[in-house]
Amino acid sequence: MPASDLYQKLEQSWQTKGRTGSLQSPQKFNNQDFTHLRDYCLSRGLLFEDDTFPAHVSSIGPNLLSEDKLSRLQWKRPMMIERNPHLIVDGVSRFDIIQGEIGDCWVLAALGSLTLQRQFLENVLPKDQGFKENYAGIFHFRFWHFGDWVDVVIDDRLPFLNGRYLSVQPRSRNEFWPSLLEKAYAKLRGSYQNLHWGYISDALVDLTGGVQVQFLLQKPPSDLQEIIKAAAKSQCLMGCTMPGGQSIGKMELKNGLVKGHAYTVTGATEIPYKNGWEDIIRVWNPWGHGEWRGPWSDGSPQWDRVPAEYKKDLCEDKDDGEFWMSGHAFAEQFFSLCICNNTPSFLDFGDQRGTRWSLAMYVNQWARGLTAGGSAFSRNPQYFVQVEEPDLKNYNVVVSLIRKPVNNMPDAQILFTGFLIFRVSSIRWYGVAFFSQYKYKVLKYGFNVSTRDVTNYFYLSPGTYVVVPTTSEEGQEAEFLLRIFLRQAELFQNGFQDIFRRVEGTGSGFLDISDLKNAVQRAGLAVNGQLLHLTALRYSDSSMRICLPDFVCCMIRLETMASKSCSWLARVLWGSQNMENMGLHCINHISQYP
Template identity: 50%
Template sequence: MAPQKNKRRKREVVGSRTLPKPYLDQDFKKLRKSCITTSVKFTDEKFPADRRSIGSGLLSSTNMGTVVWKRPPELVDNPCLIVDGESRFDYSQGDLGNCWFLAAIGAITLQKDIMDQVIPTDQSFQKDYAGIFHFRFCYNGKWVDVVVDDQLPTLNGKLIFVHCKTMNEFWPALLEKAYAKLFGSYAALHGGYISDGLRDFTGGAYRIYNLRNAPNNMWDLMDQAVKKQALMGCGTPQGRTSANTVLPNGIVEGHAYTVTGVTKVQSQLQLVKLVRVLNPWGEGEWKGDWSDKSPLWNEVSPDDYKTWLEDKNNGEFWMSMGDFCKSFDELDICCITPDFLI
């Protein structure tokens, strides 16, 4: 009888994707259990509901003095963490220059497994609600589990920062708060790079392409990225005067966007390569060729028209690969496994 090989159970490593380390030694399950036992809503002393957590430079002294931190049940009658799944169309940017962060969120909403990693499914405003939530990020190469209470900063009864278009949905606001805690304050998120957000949400490897000198097969690389379930974001050049100036063609200067898809369509016997882009503001779109109102869509087949065109002011639009490279100066592609980027 042949001797049996020793079978060793693979040990989970603290800080791995499957066993993230409690950030600041705050254990979500223990804290929630304690709150439920004592019937007291969680208050996070390590990221307090005060001006320190907002940080300096975001709000005027007058507005800072009138900020009221409220829990979702104080804002709406039926708060939910998630309504009908997470979507790139759920949210709009608030009074914080973190379009790069929201563009990264838009990318991960296309991958349910990544969303379930970042936003654990063991929490809600219904079952075992105790005013405490947790989110996971890959921070300095290690996965951490970040706990927050659900007190959110408001002015005149409205959320100051990111907010959902569905009034009773709060996953973007709480995710943003957890990310702000990780970096010390909301102000720390004011300005950043899409690549950083994509890396922190996935732990993946990324590559940045200069679209001013894009390789001839850039669209093909993007097509392969979509097929490999890679995440993509892009950015526009800074304006000469100030950031976030909206150009006549609808593109915003100094702004981050999400790339949400690519396709080819037949138009007047020519094959046109298209790129789909999302503005994290949740509105404001490209107005040129292949935009929602472009007459060029009347030249494609009925099937392509029905499949690809969605005429809504939701911030998402199509443009040709040529116009994409003219309008944006940087493309970020992030993969959980680096094989695509080699």
């Protein structure tokens, strides 16, 4: 492919990728436009009926209920249930949620965590809807779906069985955000049946667009308590699961916990106790009741030996499903902990002042005969990461591999996936001869579970590494999304702010894209013209202007790449085996979260 054609293809791909699937411009799921559909219904005095997710057993799924129960299902709008329905009553809270008949505790535990972090909640639950003004029986919610934000439209007909909610039940009879949001998520996943059993890690990522890291608690990291407290301080979403698996069902133990159940982690702190300090963790049950009965539970004797001011702030004796327990008991009783945020900021242990996380994101596929998988992984796509900061001793790289479900059906294909990480001397294509010499000298993660999301964190010493996503067996096909987060020192932000103010000059708060070259020169950076143009497209808005936060991100990225000059583009493209996907590999490498 000639260089000019490749550059044009890069620019077209960049513009397409930058204009759809964002929070500002989400993709329309099933090509349904909420505003147009609502206006149409209002102009004709109709209540919206969603033909793509109808009030029919097809939206429930064939195996969730018996034929007898399916025949007795009723679909009711909130207006048929309550005289004065509301989407939200007195704000959104985890205590609005009570789990229904469907085994979707993993979804509701994630929702419970979402309610604690308003910056994420407002992304999922748009404010332009309700039961008063412009009500037409239509609502919409937003989810992150395989790399893009999508807007999911639903009608407000909810399934009832024997007069009771089939799915989540709101604690307040006239508050309907939990039931409607759950219905939208069921539509995204294909049916209510596809919410019956799942992984809280999937739901947390779908509600935030963030990255999740799981910790198995049979062999927890030695700094687990510090990680949990840092995650709480960093406003992460957290959930945990009990051992037992999906076949156990709702079996409650003598200590009050439930086998195979998902919970929300809602807080973590240390408290003065006896002659020292005790780490305690707060947990919430999405049933809305049923609590831990061991030490630090509601009314337990441990609270009698805590200073009154701590006890007053922390201990509430209510049967609302929320309870405290010690950090030791938490690790002993639960099977896994999941932490999710925009970036792996909790790995900074709550101190983000001197660091930032950059993100490289790639979409590709394993194709039979081209990218073999299994032991023939040398033919798989290869992605490179350069660790440049020798003074960082904490975890500095997070790799997240997400497999796209076939036809959006979670159980349509059992596929074990993972990734390999090799240290290399330079950025180029590596063949089978190179990989055969490594044998066991490699970082390897995944392959032992069929989860959608395989993510892990590492400390990598300075150098160049290649990440190879692969399947466990040769010939397996699927699309995948690979994200690589790199922790870097924040050295230049204040200087870049000064440059912005000098170049901008007008007081508008924006920098014209035409002035970016001047700013780059003031910073003393030597950047190839084509790369500068591509980067400017990435960080500008639809009016081709750049605000201060995006300018800082842009300049930090350019500073990182400046030493590689124009050869950087060619070296990154060398990492792609499929020439048609070159544009996406290069473009997404520049994405960044400061």
